Each structure stands twice: as C-alpha cells, then as structure tokens.
Amino acid sequence: NKEDTAAIYFLANSYFYLGDYQQAINNYELLIVKDRSRADAYNLTGVCYRMLNDYIKARDFFRQCLIKDE
Numbered sequence: 876n877k878e879d880t881a882a883i884y885f886l887a888n889s890y891f892y893l894g895d896y897q898q899a900i901n902n903y904e905l906l907i908v909k910d911r912s913r914a915d916a917y918n919l920t921g922v923c924y925r926m927l928n929d930y931i932k933a934r935d936f937f938r939q940c941l942i943k944d945e
Contacts, residue, residue, distance in 0.1 A: 880906055883902055891919060896923040897923075897927070900923045912943055913943070914943035918937065918940040
C-alpha cells in the first residue's frame with residue numbers, strides 16, 4: 876500500500892538491511908514526502924547517502940534530522 880507510511884518505512888528498512896541503498900533512499904524519500912516530521916527517515920536516508928559516498932546529500936539529510944528531532 877503506497878499510502879501506508881508504516882509499510883513504506885518497513886519496505887525501506889528491508890532494502891537498507893539488504894544493502895540496496897538506492898532503493899532504500901527511494902522509499903525513505905517517498906515516506907518523507909508523505910510525512911515530513913519523520914526524523915528517523917531523514918537520518919536513515921542520510922546513512923544511505925553516506926554508504927553511497929554522497930557526503931553532501933548525507934549532510935543535508937542529517938541536518939534535517941536534527942531539525943525534526945525534538
């Protein structure tokens with residue numbers, strides 16, 4: 876279900892743990908579009924970009940995580 880944020884989150888986590896970081900990013904970013912308050916999604920997207928050696932995007936997502944995290 877593409878509207879269920881919990882399903883999207885767990886699908887993204889599955890890709891993350893399989894090491895398919897690009898698919899994980901695609902799903903985390905879909906989750907962020909649907910729920911911009913999810914600090915955990917920003918953090919995990921940053922980790923994925925870090926694993927893909929895209930340090931600038933990783934930094935940007937980590938920054939958003941810090942802003943969203945209460």
